[in-house]
Amino acid sequence: MITRQLSRPRGRWNDRGGVTVFVAACVIALIGIIGVAVDGGSKMRATERADYIAGEAARAGGQAIDPADAITGKAVTVDPQAATAAAQAYLGSAGATGTITVSGDGKTLTVTVTSTYDTKFLSAVGIDSLAVTGHGTATLLHGVTAPDEGN
Numbered sequence: 001m002i003t004r005q006l007s008r009p010r011g012r013w014n015d016r017g018g019v020t021v022f023v024a025a026c027v028i029a030l031i032g033i034i035g036v037a038v039d040g041g042s043k044m045r046a047t048e049r050a051d052y053i054a055g056e057a058a059r060a061g062g063q064a065i066d067p068a069d070a071i072t073g074k075a076v077t078v079d080p081q082a083a084t085a086a087a088q089a090y091l092g093s094a095g096a097t098g099t100i101t102v103s104g105d106g107k108t109l110t111v112t113v114t115s116t117y118d119t120k121f122l123s124a125v126g127i128d129s130l131a132v133t134g135h136g137t138a139t140l141l142h143g144v145t146a147p148d149e150g151n
Contacts, residue, residue: 039119039121042119046117050115052136055137057088057094057136058137061138062139064078064085075106078106087111088100097113099114108139108140110135111136113134116129117130
């Protein structure tokens with residue numbers, strides 16, 4: 001009995017292992033997409049937290065009104081030094097850092113929180129951290145009444 005060995009004609013490209021390369025490329029791309037989604041979502045949560053901390057620090061500072069002007073009814077404004085100290089104290093208790101500014105008229109306190117988010121997946125491509133910034137503002141209102149709701 002004569003057996004014939006089947007072989008591919010010479011000169012044709014051998015595609016053995018082509019599927020493996022394709023699957024490997026797809027897996028790497030999928031891991032990259034998952035990494036961007038995870039790190040992007042975590043950065044958004046870190047930004048929300050920074051906004052929350054900045055808002056609460058601004059509220060804490062906004063409660064430090066200047067008592068001399070408030071008691072006499074002259075004006076309701078924040079004491080810039082006391083407001084800054086109160087906002088910094090809140091930032092310290094939250095483990096955050098930031099800047100506090102008081103408007104010239106003493107009615108608005110703005111807090112900006114700066115932080116970083118340490119990446120989980122993007123560090124594999126050299127991005128170890130992402131900058132995070134949060135903003136919060138407190139404005140003092142005096143003598144303002146709520147709109148009538150028809151009651």
